[in-house]
């Protein structure tokens with residue numbers, strides 16, 4: 001007899017997260033030896049050498065549980081951001097923190113979560129998992145997030161709003177002026193979460209919202225940052241939040257005790273001190289994206305402005321076809337149709353060699369599209 005478990009219906013309505021294809025799988029499926037992955041916005045230059053050393057040292061103590069309170073890491077982060085320790089939470093990737101925020105903030109079916117669309121898909125999952133209402137507010141025609149419309153869609157039941165800044169998958173950046181209405185609207189009944197996973201790539205912008213100042217002055221605002229992008233530690237799974245102490249306290253009650261492993265804690269402490277590695281990463285990323293922007297313009301496929309470590313290329317028509325053609329040549333990118341941006345490819349910055357491989361494969365794929373082989 002087929003078993004039918006009483007799984008919650010809202011969970012069954014959720015789509016599982018669909019990550020970029022792993023390099024090993026593509027190599028196996030296509031019989032390729034060289035594969036370039038520009039699909040997950042990782043750091044192509046790798047982790048800081050200081051972090052790699054710390055990882056080796058911490059690995060020797062793998063038989064010991066991690067510090068459940070992440071004392072040293074929280075101390076270092078608090079100092080780095082000039083806040084007290086009770087403003088800081090750490091998680092198994094910022095994804096873990098997004099989920100925890102949902103767990104502690106959402107309870108009733110009438111609770112509402114406001115998000116922009118397209119944006120990072122995990123915000124929607126949090127709302128779906130809790131069974132509350134999700135308001136997805138479409139981006140403007142230029143693909144920037146419509147913060148005014150997001151503010152207008154909030155009401156007295158809005159408990160959470162998520163703003164990815166810079167946004168994934170568009171690369172757009174909301175300015176200090178643009179976020180003002182949202183900041184005012186959400187403060188009335190809930191928490192505004194600025195997800196700054198790509199902050200290091202936009203930090204030079206004078207119009208970037210001073211979100212940490214707002215947290216320091218006691219506003220209902222939380223800022224998420226991650227070690228997965230500029231810091232090059234995606235495989236370690238570590239992110240952090242700077243937010244109101246009341247929220248940090250609630251998340252500490254709800255989280256699993258050892259939600260950041262020993263090796264990740266050591267790696268993050270070392271990486272945070274390596275400002276040279278970040279500067280090198282930001283520069284190399286900009287160089288790669290500039291090359292992509294210039295070459296795409298020559299190929300007749302425009303790019304969107306980006307403040308992150310990836311860029312959206314408007315290939316038009318069937319983006320999945322172009323992505324498949326690139327894959328056949330050993331280059332993995334994300335087709336926009338799976339990210340809410342049909343007609344686009346989202347391409348992460350690469351090393352100089354990876355960038356060349358992508359551009360050659362793209363030129364070939366676009367030529368194939370014009371003259372499909374018989």
Ligand SMILES: Cc1ncc(COP(=O)(O)O)c(C=O)c1O
Pocket residue numbers: 040041092093094095096120164167168195197225226227228234237238239
């Ligand atoms: C906007 C945004 N937030 C959060 C994450 C998750 O990052 P982490 O690796 O810290 O879980 C990503 C990953 O791509 C992202 O793009």
